[in-house]
Amino acid sequence: MSNATINGRRALTLSTRARDRVQVGRLGPSRLRIALSYAVLVPVTILFVSPIIYMFIASFKPNNEVLSGFGVFSPQDLSLNNYLSIFSRFSGPDTGTFTGFLTTSLLVSSVTVVGGLAVNSIAAYALARLRWPGRNLLLLGVIALVIVPFEAIAVPLFYMLDGLRNTYLVQFLPFIASPFSIYLFYSFFAGLPKSLEEAARVDGAGAWRTFFSIMLPNAKPAFATVAILQFMSSWSSFLWPVMVIDDPTVRPLPLAISVYVGTPPYGWGNIMAFGVMMVLPMLVVFLIFQRWFIRSVVASGVKG
Amino acid sequence: MATIKYDSVEKTYPDGTKAIPGISLEVRDREFMVFVGPSGCGKTTVLRMTAGLEDITGGRLYIGDRVVNSLPPQKRDIAMVFQDYALYPHMTVRDNIGFALRMMGRPKSEIRQRVEAAAARLSLTALLDRKPRNLSGGQRQRVAMGRAIVREPQAFLMDEPLSNLDAKLRVQMRAEISSLQRQLGVTTVYVTHDQVEAMTMGDRVAVMKSGLLQQVAPPEELYERPVNIFVAGFIGSPKMNLFESVLRRRPGGGAYVTFGQQELAIPDDVLRERPALRERNEGPIKVGIRPDGFFLSPNGPSDQSLQVTTEVVESLGNERMVHFIAPVRKASDADARDQRTELEEITPDGGTSMFIARVPPYPKVRERETVRLGVNTKGLYFFDEEGNSLL
Numbered sequence: 300m301s302n303a304t305i306n307g308r309r310a311l312t313l314s315t316r317a318r319d320r321v322q323v324g325r326l327g328p329s330r331l332r333i334a335l336s337y338a339v340l341v342p343v344t345i346l347f348v349s350p351i352i353y354m355f356i357a358s359f360k361p362n363n364e365v366l367s368g369f370g371v372f373s374p375q376d377l378s379l380n381n382y383l384s385i386f387s388r389f390s391g392p393d394t395g396t397f398t399g400f401l402t403t404s405l406l407v408s409s410v411t412v413v414g415g416l417a418v419n420s421i422a423a424y425a426l427a428r429l430r431w432p433g434r435n436l437l438l439l440g441v442i443a444l445v446i447v448p449f450e451a452i453a454v455p456l457f458y459m460l461d462g463l464r465n466t467y468l469v470q471f472l473p474f475i476a477s478p479f480s481i482y483l484f485y486s487f488f489a490g491l492p493k494s495l496e497e498a499a500r501v502d503g504a505g506a507w508r509t510f511f512s513i514m515l516p517n518a519k520p521a522f523a524t525v526a527i528l529q530f531m532s533s534w535s536s537f538l539w540p541v542m543v544i545d546d547p548t549v550r551p552l553p554l555a556i557s558v559y560v561g562t563p564p565y566g567w568g569n570i571m572a573f574g575v576m577m578v579l580p581m582l583v584v585f586l587i588f589q590r591w592f593i594r595s596v597v598a599s600g601v602k603g
Numbered sequence: 604m605a606t607i608k609y610d611s612v613e614k615t616y617p618d619g620t621k622a623i624p625g626i627s628l629e630v631r632d633r634e635f636m637v638f639v640g641p642s643g644c645g646k647t648t649v650l651r652m653t654a655g656l657e658d659i660t661g662g663r664l665y666i667g668d669r670v671v672n673s674l675p676p677q678k679r680d681i682a683m684v685f686q687d688y689a690l691y692p693h694m695t696v697r698d699n700i701g702f703a704l705r706m707m708g709r710p711k712s713e714i715r716q717r718v719e720a721a722a723a724r725l726s727l728t729a730l731l732d733r734k735p736r737n738l739s740g741g742q743r744q745r746v747a748m749g750r751a752i753v754r755e756p757q758a759f760l761m762d763e764p765l766s767n768l769d770a771k772l773r774v775q776m777r778a779e780i781s782s783l784q785r786q787l788g789v790t791t792v793y794v795t796h797d798q799v800e801a802m803t804m805g806d807r808v809a810v811m812k813s814g815l816l817q818q819v820a821p822p823e824e825l826y827e828r829p830v831n832i833f834v835a836g837f838i839g840s841p842k843m844n845l846f847e848s849v850l851r852r853r854p855g856g857g858a859y860v861t862f863g864q865q866e867l868a869i870p871d872d873v874l875r876e877r878p879a880l881r882e883r884n885e886g887p888i889k890v891g892i893r894p895d896g897f898f899l900s901p902n903g904p905s906d907q908s909l910q911v912t913t914e915v916v917e918s919l920g921n922e923r924m925v926h927f928i929a930p931v932r933k934a935s936d937a938d939a940r941d942q943r944t945e946l947e948e949i950t951p952d953g954g955t956s957m958f959i960a961r962v963p964p965y966p967k968v969r970e971r972e973t974v975r976l977g978v979n980t981k982g983l984y985f986f987d988e989e990g991n992s993l994l
Contacts, residue, residue, distance in 0.1 A: 492687060492689065494685045494686070494687050494689035495689050495691065497654075497656050497676075497683075497685070497689065498683070498685060498689035498690075498691075498750075499691075499702075500655075500656070500675070500676045500677060501654060501655075501656075501676045501677065501681065501682065501683045501703075502677070502702050502703035502706055502750070503677035503703055503706030503707060504677070504702075504706055505677075508706070512702075513691055516693040517691075517692055517693055
């Protein structure tokens with residue numbers, strides 16, 4: 300029998316199988332399966348969301364009701380007192396002000412994100428696509444650095460940047476270049492079709508122009524991911540500010556809340572209000588960038 | 604417009620692999636040159652070296668009268684169409700086509716006018732403000748062409764631009780590209796693995812194997828006078844039947860070749876026209892018969908026909924493909940040796956091989972039927988024992 304016939308028969312078998320699959324697809328998963336999925340997903344969702352809802356509601360409750368178990372979820376005795384008390388407790392140069400903490404955190408995180416996106420994406424592009432001596436060695440170094448925890452380099456860094464203590468600069472300078480972000484960008488750039496850049500080169504674009512006009516607009520998912528990750532890491536950074544900041548006027552939010560928690564009188568409602576105000580900006584950043592989080596536009600430009 | 608001249612152009616990779624041991628060829632001004640060959644034969648490497656996307660490690664490449672070996676792609680004045688089209692996903696069709704002109708710093712009004720002219724030529728005017736993701740495969744292919752023609756370059760380089768299209772669209776685009784190239788008169792180097800594309804589009808076709816040019820000739824010449832069994836087997840669809848044979852002389856004059864136990868007489872005028880065959884001593888030889896060199900001939904003379912048992916018969920409406928197995932060893936070059944069907948086997952006495960004949964639909968031929976197939980012995984191809992040269 301010839302190949303053609305053999306192939307013909309194989310094709311027939313495949314098409315029958317494909318038809319079966321289509322039918323299965325049309326029927327969809329069974330109701331039992333859906334019920335089981337919900338039985339697992341609903342409790343897991345509640346488990347993860349409830350602390351946030353708890354924090355949000357408790358921030359409007361008097362201090363003595365915050366630790367009253369499920370009673371905290373009852374919509375009674377709600378007020379803005381906790382928020383107002385935070386603003387009144389932090390109102391002088393010796394304590395710092397809440398808006399001061401917020402400004403510091405926003406400034407430090409924004410510079411970390413903007414600087415991080417610029418520096419890490421350019422470094423990753425050079426590693427992924429340009430040819431230069433020592434490239435593979437450096438890439439290996441970057442990958443190795445991904446697994447080094449910050450705690451391991453905190454002390455050397457502390458001595459290296461001793462002269463910059465109690466400044467904004469010291470809070471973002473060590474975090475702009477991030478091996479993890481470089482690696483993330485690197486993986487993304489390495490996955491973009493090479494022909495896009497080659498087409499740009501043939502069209503007359505140099506390396507910089509190719510990066511800014513072709514690679515960058517197609518790397519939005521990578522930029523969004525890095526922006527979210529670097530913002531989150533900078534926004535909630537605690538160990539480093541503890542080491543280098545003791546001036547309340549340049550104190551970031553995580554450090555401020557820790558000072559607040561450790562200073563009597565202890566008010567859980569106030570702490571919850573502080574927590575809410577700390578989480579909200581992070582939520583906003585996530586909402587801005589999340590639509591690019593999974594989206595990938597590149598596949599649509601190539602292949603027929 | 605320009606000529607493209609490859610003067611012993613070589614490509615050796617840093618690990619020492621010689622992808623192109625050295626090719627020399629001149630693509631004439633306004634010519635449509637097709638590089639064709641199996642995967643890994645080096646045709647795309649040659650194209651990429653021409654574009655400046657791969658370094659040239661030896662020899663000289665001329666575009667026009669300039670040596671361009673060390674010039675970057677943008678300074679070679681060429682335009683390239685990529686296999687995956689490489690359209691910029693975030694740009695509209697208008698911006699995609701106009702990108703190269705923007706890079707050249709042309710005024711906006713000129714860019715608009717040239718982009719619109721190119722779009723009109725390719726029937727893309729209505730799609731100018733769409734993004735590539737909203738285009739069909741054929742439309743994307745046109746945009747890729749638009750991006751190439753808008754620059755009015757010295758040469759077009761095309762890397763299998765039709766391979767992502769379905770069969771019907773491929774036939775249509777094939778004709779459109781050929782016609783466009785003729786209208787514009789731009790020297791074109793086109794790479795494909797599809798011999799039908801090569802034969803239908805090229806003014807000349809360069810057949811490559813293992814980084815070496817096997818034959819450069821117009822399509823008809825490749826078909827009629829392939830220089831070796833690689834070209835003979837590669838060009839033509841279905842493939843030429845090539846088999847190991849023995850050349851024998853008849854005592855009273857004349858000669859014949861064997862097909863297993865059967866004999867095929869070589870016509871006297873063929874011997875007259877081919878001195879290399881006429882002078883050749885008796886002995887092993889490789890012979891080729893195109894599938895359309897067979898015809899049904901129930902009462903044909905035994906030295907101009909073969910008695911075979913059909914294995915599979917495929918009806919295409921206007922013709923039938925008759926596959927038959929014969930106790931004859933297929934002749935193939937080193938690259939094709941593993942491409943045997945599962946019914947073929949090699950044994951010390953030669954083994955069996957599958958052959959194919961293209962015959963008219965009537966009289967009807969059935970599977971597993973013994974038939975006599977006439978052979979157009981004037982259309983036989985004879986190669987030396989190694990298959991390296993046509994006799």
